[in-house]
Amino acid sequence: MSMAEYEREFVRLSKYAQECVYTEAIICKRFEYGLNEDIILLVGILELKEFVVLVDRACKAEEMNKKKRKTMIEAPDARKRPMSKSFQTQSKRSKETNPRTTTSVGYSHRDRGNTHSGSRVQATSMASVGNAKGSEGRAPARTYAIRARKEASSPDVITGTFSLHDISVIALTDPGSTHSYVCMKLVSSMNMIVESTEFVIKVSNSLGKHVLVDKVCRNFPLTIRGHCFPANLMLLPFDEFDLILGMDWLTAHNVLVNCGSKFIELRCVNRDIIRVESGKSDSFPVVISSMVAEKYMRNGYESYLAFVLNTQESEVKIESVPVVCKYPDVFPNKLPGLPPVREVEFGIKLVPGTTPILVVPYRMTPLELKELKVQVQELIDKGVTRPSYSPWGAPVLFVKKKDGLMRLCIDYRQLNKVTVKNKYPLPRIDDLFDQLKGATMFSKIDLRSGYYQLRVKEQDVPKTAFWTRCQQSFKKLKALLTEASVLVQPKSGKEFVIYSDASLNGLGCVLMQEGKVVAYASR
Structure with a gap:
């Protein structure tokens, strides 16, 4: 499939997955995932965020590859060196002995069996290009054998699971690499601090394509079992692993590599030895996305919803919260009185032309009258209630609670009918439950004394007057x-x-x- 055909197909299919490509940066990343390796090596390092520019660069890279292949095919046969008869005989004998042997940097692959047709280049090499100051070129550097994602768990490599800022990452241990590297996608997802290197490194593959690398993340803490092993990670566009740990990291931490048993041993500061075996990732969580889970459920797989609760934890009490203990005046058990004067006060705006409303008090039993006298006196002592000569008046009534106590309530229904309603929408209870999910401590307005916690404008205080049957008599x-x-x-x-x-x-x-x-x- 040519680049133009791939672009048309990508744009067509993107219309059916708008939720996956909702920004242009994500569109560019998705587009890069489907490119060939030789094109990714040329355009991936540019980190383009504009889709039109990315397609243009990819088309130019495709044309360069076509010209390169054409030049290699049309090369004259004079470039081939003639081999002596003895060398040809020796080469033929070698092929008969090892018919399916390929060699890469630091590894030997024998009888690999079915190899993925789209597997990536088996070996790459690196060489220093020098810095802008004109320093002399360094010795050639090497990096690991890039392989297809399907073969990333092959038994001929040594991998381990580390923790990078509380995120589990898979690292490849490669003694044949002179430097350590980090996946560029991981750097962008974690917002890692990137610095420029003193010299530029050229990464090339067997096809002659190369990428210039000049970014590094210094002293990044790789943690395993509570011990930290810092690493200087250079940015490189690859997908098979999250990290590549080369000789610079292995030498700095005196790491012992056992290629036969496929494990490495790390020596800690306290002289403890940590063994990291390849293929074992006990600390790496097995997690799938919600889209994959829905796909499995549609295909008929069994699904279970587990709710895990730690029964050994003691119940959290309000007294154990340090903030509550430090500011007891902010979290009192009972309100001492009216709140202080705030910058913003609440007002009761009425419909124009409204006259004072006076409602006849409700009848009460002698027991309720006695309780009314007690509660009104408590409100007067706190300064919440005061004698009023207001022409307004709302009736009061008692509501019996489950514990047997009686709560004094004021019937402001007639006042609410002539009050101008607020324009902002009130939240629904379902929305509040979503916001409070997982919380154990709440700061709320007590409904028992909700009106007392909000100071009303002085000119609106007469509208809140209430009166009892004793006052009526x-x-x-x-x-x-x-x-x-x-x-x-x-x-x-x-x-x-x-x-x-x-x-x-x-x-x-x-x-x-x-x-x-x-x-x-x-x-």
């Missing part, structure tokens, strides 16, 4: 006394005293001033 009694015939002309500025007498037959009261009867009423 007193107001009626006051009206009767003021409307009755006056027996003595009262003196202004003097106090009045009301004497009342209630019986089963009626109610009588006398309004007196300085021992003289001013007015009386009876019912």
